[in-house]
Amino acid sequence: MGSLSDKLCFFVTSVPGQAMEDTPVYTAIIVDDEQHARANLAMMLSDYCPDIRVVADAGSVEEAVRVVDTHRPQFIFLDIRMPSGAEGFTLLRQLPEYPYLVVFVTAFRDYALQALNANAVHYLLKPVDPEDLQAAAEKLRKLAGTIRNNPNEQQAYQEKLWQFLEELYGERQRIAIHHARGIRMVKVADIAYVQAEGNCALIVQRDGSRYLDTRTLKVYEELLPASTFHRVHRSYLVNMQCVSELTRNDHPELLLTDGTRIPVSRTRISEVIEALSVSR
Template sequence: MSTPLRCLIVDDVQLARDRLRRLLGMIEDIEIVGEAANVTDALERVHEHAPELIFLDIEMPERDGFALIADLPESLRPAVVFVTAYDQHAVRAFAADAIDYLLKPVEPERLKQAVERVRARRAQWSPQLVAQLQQLGGETHYPDRLSLPVDHGIRLLALDDIDWIESAGNYLCIRTGNETLILRETLTKMETRLDPKRFARIHRSRIVNLSRVAKLLPLYNGDHTVVLKDNTELGLSRTYRDALYRALAIEH
C-alpha cells in the first residue's frame, strides 16, 4: 500500500463535490483532506491541510480556478487536476501546469487515470526537493523592505515599519502607524514575500507583524483577539491560531 494522496476538492456546486468524493472513494490510497466552494476558502484549506493534489473547478462565482493557482504561495504548490463542464479552457489549464483536465460528468476511469498521473509526478517530487535544497544551500532570504508604487515614483518601505496588512479585494491596506498605504496585490502573494519569522497570517484577510503583538485574548468560540502594542484589536481565526502560537513560541 502506497502513502495516501492528500486531496482537496474545490467546486462551488455541492452536488459536484459530493459526486467527485464518491468517485475518489473508489480509488485506493486517496485521502480527501477538505472541500471548498470558492477561492478564498480554498486558500484557507491549502494553508490548513497542505494537500498534494487539488481537484479544481474553473468557473465559480467572484473568482475562478485560475485565480486560485495565481494566489498559491510558492511554498505550497500542490498538483492541479481541473474538473469542469467547459472544454474551452484546456489550453490555458495546461499552460498553468495542470496535470490533467477532466470534463464533467467525470468518468470513473478517466479520474483514475488522472490520479495515476499525479502519483507518477509525485514519485519525482522528493529527489527534486532534495536537489533544490542542496542548490539553495541554506534558508530562504527575505527582503527587508518593499517597493511600493506611488504617484511620482517608488516608495521604499521598511518591513519593520509595517504594523499589519489587510486585504480588500485585489488590494492591500498596509498599516504603518497612522498611515495606510494601498497596494494592488493579493494577500497570499504578499505572504510569500514576508519572512514567516517576522510576520504571520491571523485571518484569511490579515497578516500581522509579530513584533507588534502585545497579547492574545481568547473568545468563547475558540477565536481570539490579537491586541497590538498600540491597542489595535484584530480578530484571530481558529484556522491560524495554532500557527500564530508557534510563531510566538507560546505553549497552549
C-alpha cells in the same frame, strides 16, 4: 491558502528508505484545509487516474501526520500553506521515514511560480485539463519506477524538494509596494499588518507609515512569509512579531506593540494561538 479551483501544481520527491512496492495501484492521501478542494481532487483522480486510489484525506498538519502514519501512502497531495501557518517542510519533517512522493497543491501565483520554475518543479494551471492531469500521473509512475530501480535518485529528488521549499519560504528581505505614486521598496520586517481596503490592501509599517497597494490582501498573504504573517481575520494579515497580547472574550483581538487593536475571528482563535507560539 491554496484552493484547487485556482491551480494544481506538483513536485515529486522521495524520502530515503525501503523501495516502493511494485503494485499496479498507487495509494494517496490529500492534505488541504478546504474540504471542497479535497473532494474535487479525489474525484478528478478517480475519474482520470483510477490507479491512484485516495485512501484518506486530512484538513490539518496534525491530522495529516496521523493519517500518513496509519496508511503510509505512496503519494501525498499537500497544500503548501495550511491555515495554522505551518509550512510544507514542517509537515514533511514530522512524517515517518518511508518512501513516498509529494504532490504540492497550491493557489499561489507570483512569487511561488518563480520558485517552482527556478527549481524545475512541474505544475498544472486550473482548470486542469484531463490530459494534463493524466500526463502528471504518468510522470509520478515513472519517477516511482526510477527510484525503485535506483535508490540513489531518492536523495537527489529530496534535495530538490528542500531547495524549492527554502526558496518559497525563505525570509524575503524586502517587498515592492505598488501605490498611487509608484513603487516603494520596504523591509518585510518593518510591516506591522496589512488590512483589506476593498480590492486594495493597506500596508501599515511599524513606524506608522501607510501605503495603499492596488493589489488585494490575498496577494499579500501569498507574498509574505507564512512563518511570520498570519491571517487573523478576513480583513487583516498580521506580523506576529508585532503582537504583544491576545485578548480572548466576546470580541477577541490582538494588541500590537504600538497600541493598535486588531480584531480576530472566533473561528481563527486556535490558529492564532498556535501561530503566536511558533513566532516567539
